[in-house]
Amino acid sequence: MNSPVTTAEIIPAEVILLSGINFELLCFHPYKAILAITEDLRTYLKSEKGRSLVQFSNGSDRPIIGQDLKPMHDDAQSIVNDVIVSDISLLYTPGQIGLAALMVANEKQKGKENIPQIDLMGYLSHRFEDADIPRMRSLLQEIGTKLQELKEGKHGCANHKVDMLKLKGIHKKLKKCRIWGIKEKKKKKRKNASGEDGPDSKRAKSSQKSP
Secondary structure, eight states: OOOOOHHHHHHHHHHHHHTTTTTTOOOOHHHHHHHHHHHHHHHHHHHHHHHEEETTTTTOOOOOOOOTTTTHHHHHHHHHHHHTTGGGTTTSHHHHHHHHHHHHHHHTTTTTTTTTEOOOHHHHHHTTTSSSSHHHHHHHHHHHHHHHHHTTTTTEEEEEEEEOHHHHHHHHHHHHHSSSSOOOOOOOOOOOOOOOOOOOHHHHHHHOOOO
């Protein structure tokens, strides 16, 4: 937007923001959920029950190794990069978004050689036996559909197909009505009756010249 914000504007706004959240700075976001689920998958899929949830496109029947889940993890992280600049993070919990992102990323891996295809709903039903799996499946499909629409600029995503002219118009209106970041007035030099700088300014100049 080519509109730099000064430190004098940021600091008062930070104080207002911190007081608004009661100075609770712990932030829960989908990145942590993706990491936690991936680490749990890495362990669980090596177990006897977990191995039945993994398939390889080349028909391999080997156990999961360290880097097998990295493509799915990285794709899910990339999806969340779009989520955090959209409205989706306001509609669902970080855990729901993280799991849905992993499911969308897992679908992208279909057919890729030597990359595992994981039955994530099977994983959920095994790990959380008391969960309402049909309801969870419906919710994750709903979120997954929205995640795939982010690249079309839907759901307020600011990373794709943004109308910059419209955005600049909104920014211009907001700039006029903002209530924070009031700039301090510059102090004027005192001048004597003859129009010259007063003794205070002369004293300051002389102190600057002295070694």
